[in-house]
Amino acid sequence: MEITLNHVLFLSTALFFVGVYGFLTRRNVITMLMSVELLLNSVNINFIAFNKYLYADKLDGVFFTLFLIAIAAAEAAVAIAIIINIYRNYNSIDVDDVDSLKW
Amino acid sequence: MFYVLAAFILGSGLLAVTSRKLFRSAIYLLFSLIGIAGLYFWMDYEFIAAVQIVVYVGGIVVLIIFSIFLTHHVGSEMESPDRMRAGFAALAAFFAFVFCSLVICKNEFAVPAQAPMPLTVERIGTQMLSLTDHGYILPFEVVSMLLLAAMIGCIVIAMKQPEKTS
Amino acid sequence: MVSMTGDFKIILIPLLPLLSFLLLGIFGRKYLRGSSGLIGTLSLLSSTLLSFSVACNYFFVSGKVNGVFQQLVVLKQTWLEFSPGVTIDMGFLVDPISVMMIVIVTFISLMVHIYSLGYMKGEERFATYYAFLSLFTFSMLGLVLSSNIFQIYIFWELVGVSSYLLIGFYFDRQSAVAAAKKAFIVTRFADLGFLIGILVLSFGAETLDFKTLIDRLTTSTPQLQSMITTSFLGVSSLTWGLLLVFAGGAGKSAMFPLHIWLPDAMEGPTPVSALIHAATMVVAGVYLVARLFPVFAISVPGALHVVGYVGALSALFAAVIACTQTDIKRVLAYSTMSQIGYMMFALGVSGYGGEHGLGYMASMFHLFTHAMFKALLFLGAGAVIHYVHSNEMVDMGGLRSKMPVTHLTFLIACLAISGIPPFAGFFSKEEILTAAFENNKLIYGVALFTSGLTAFYMFRLYFSIFWKKDFHSDHHGEGPWTMKLPLLLLGVLAVIAGFAPFSHYVTSDGKGLETAVNVSFSVAPVLFAITGILIAMQLYKSENAVPDKIAGAFGSFYTWTLHKFYIDELYLFVTKKLIFNLVGRPSAWIDRNIVDGGVNLSADLTEDTSSLIRSWQSGNLQQYAVWFFAAIIGVVVIFMLIWK
DSSP states (O other), X not given: OOOOHHHHHHHHHHHHHXXXXXXXXXXXXXHHHHHHHHHHHHHHHHHHHHHHHHOXXXXXXXXXXXXXXXXXXXXXXXXXXXXXXXXXHHSOOBTTTOOOSOO | XXXXXXXXXXXXXXXXXXXXXXXXXXXXXXXHHHHHHHHHHHTTOHHHHHHIIIIIIIIIIXXXXXHHHHHSOTTSOOOOOOHHHXXXXXXXXXXXXXXXXXXXXXXXOOOOOSOOOOOOHHHHHHHHTOOSTTOOHHHHHHHHHHHHHHHHHHHHHHOOOOOOOO | OOBOOSOGGGGHHHHHHHHHHHHHHHHTTTTOTTTHHHHHHHHHHHHHHHHHHHHHIIIIIISEETTEEOOEEEEEEEEEEEETTEEXXXXXXXXXXXXXXXXXXXXXXXXXXXXXXXXXXXXXXXXXXXXXXXHHHHHHHHHHTBOBHHXXXXXXXXXXXXXXXXXTTSTTSHHHXXXXXXXXXXXXXXXXXXXXXXXXXXXXXXXOBHHHHHHHHHSOOHHHHHHHHOEETTEXXXXXXXXXXXXXXXXXXXXXXXXXXXXXXXXXXXXXXXXIIIISGGGHHHHHHHHTHHIIIIIOHHHHHHHHHHHHHHHHHHHHHHTTOOBHHHHHHHHHHHHHHHHHHHHHTXXXXXXXXXXXHHHHHHHHHHHHHHHHHHHHHHHHHHHHSOOBXXXXXXXXXXXXHHHHHHHHHHHHHHTOTTSHHHHHHHHHHHXXXXXXXXXXXXXXHHHHHHHHHHHHHHHHHHTSSOOOOOSSOSOOHHHHHHHHHHHHHHHHGGGSOXXXXXXXXXXXXXXXXXXXXXXXXHHHHHHHHHHHHHHHSSOOSHHHHHHHHHTHHHHHHHTGGGHHHHHHHIIIIIIIIIIIHHHHHIIIIXXXXXXXXXXXXXXXXXHHGGGGOOOOHHHHHHHHHHHHHXXXXXXXXXXX
């Protein structure tokens, strides 16, 4: 059977919501970061799919993906720095322990 | 081929978000990312696949593993998430997924008229740095500034505060 | 609009005491302690000389136009305009009674200032005392020189404040503080009536200026007609206005039943009593009625009857009580109330114009002479108290050899107040009795009997202080020359003031009046007076038990009189039991529970609401993410399905 755009979109949507589930559920900050990476990747798949199936002669999707990869890398680096700082201050990387900003 | 790849990606993704051991979770993420790179290869976008492997797999996952070592007792297990929270989140995600799929299925995507063009690195490079209509020179520069800012930010945030001697 | 005509030295007359008050009030305590007395006295001296020169100028040189003394308005400055015609103009009014009053006020104040140099020596708050005295003099002068009914109210209140400050001068004494509060509250309560009266009158006459008001309400004008025809509870609004104004005057002049503050006000230093409660403040009510006299006499004679009866009642009432009091200052206080009653009913039996205006003239004449001898009596009493260190008559006696100057001047004053010729009181009392005889025989009878009582209690006082028994001689002498000089000056005046041709100068309509002493008429009052003196001499010249026996014979009536007819207790009952419990307590309950409760309720509601939604702010990142995600999905659903 031919693989249409819908199949790929189905895949990327599923991956997106797996990432959302992981983000809302996991207690460890690093695993939350991993879920965020999954989210970003699903978006990348989306872009590439649209580029391939609908706009094959243009390269916009490719560029978006490239930039998105770059940005994701930067954001992951900053997140790791923050995680290290949190570990230093709270001595734990459980996200439920970082709740100082409450009432 | 596609189905294999899709199953691989989704499977490792699910395992990554549900695994109880942190290091295994990181490895599953690694597999998922490699699977996505494979998907790009299957779609004939070799360049993107290569970038994916180099940056994501070789950079970000390695970074995550470093931070795991810096902050965690690797061997021990993590607590499982709160039952209620997990159930509620799963339910919400599932319903949202169903909703989005319905939207996608209902939509009619227009079939392209033009013929596909081959994707060479040379073309990507010249198009990205061109100043004309479809050039992406400005985002390119901005992203480079962003990377600079991120670098500096990381250093500052993670810097050890100098000991006060008095 | 500022306009100045006539003698503008008159502006300096109240201004100098005001400056002295400011100077002594601000700098007196720290810098000017020693010289504050001199500063106050010097400023008063200049004011007195100025007022004498103004009076000479007015009465002898330039006041008369065509045989009628003019009402001049010197300096008129528009201060506050309510509507065209109804404005508060600050101004100085120069007319016979105001000139007479400034002479009296400044002269008596000067005497008191000089006397206080000796009496209050060694007092720690010396400068404050003189500052208050200057403030009082300023307010009183402003009151008598007011050309506008609202301005007189302003100075009226200022006089009340100064009197509060002076009565409560010894503020560490509970009784003094209570007396000051009582004086202020009672007069303030009366001033409520005064204010309403001002509003009624000025609304009806559409003006606040005295001259215009009197003109509009005494000649046939539309304002007068409308005031007469509008009536409230059967009495015309003009009558209401005048009676309310009189109520204010009655409060300040201690007429029955608003007299309760005057005896207690004796808690202040004695020179203060001499100034305020003998010569100046208490006659402010009489002055007010005299100022509005044309309206009273011409347009509302009924109000004048009320004035007369209230005055006569107060005179009799006070005289009866004075016969039983043992504190010498209280005796003098009741005597003041009685004499002011005389002035009031003299106005009450008077008509307007020419011969009919005899009562008016007599009242003003009595005001003039009374100021002299009553101030003399108080200052003498002050000297006695200073010597004996007690206010009670039982502690005194036989002082005539120890204090000769005081004795002589006190005797002169007692003779004057009893109406013995040729002293000053005789002439003024005779005029009053003539006016009363012509108009209202009942009041005449009351006045005659009261003059006998006056002689009796004054000589009871005199004999008890100076004769009764021998005084154990004490340390010091009579007092410094600063205390003797005013006594001597006032004594001289008490003798000769009666001979002044007063009726040529101060009458109800400004024209001069010829009066002569009617010998046959005067026999009756003089006989009453001499009888009173003889009875007093018999009872009190030497110590015996007869007065107590007589008091016993009167029985319960004596007890009633001794306790001042229980009027104070009645007032206390009304305020404490009725007003506090029926009005005060419910109001306090409402304030505490309903008003405060409402505010507290809103605070509690806010607190409860906020503690309910407090848990949203948990600091938990994933909870925030859940809500974020839910909201996004919700927005997407809305946009995709509902809003097309």
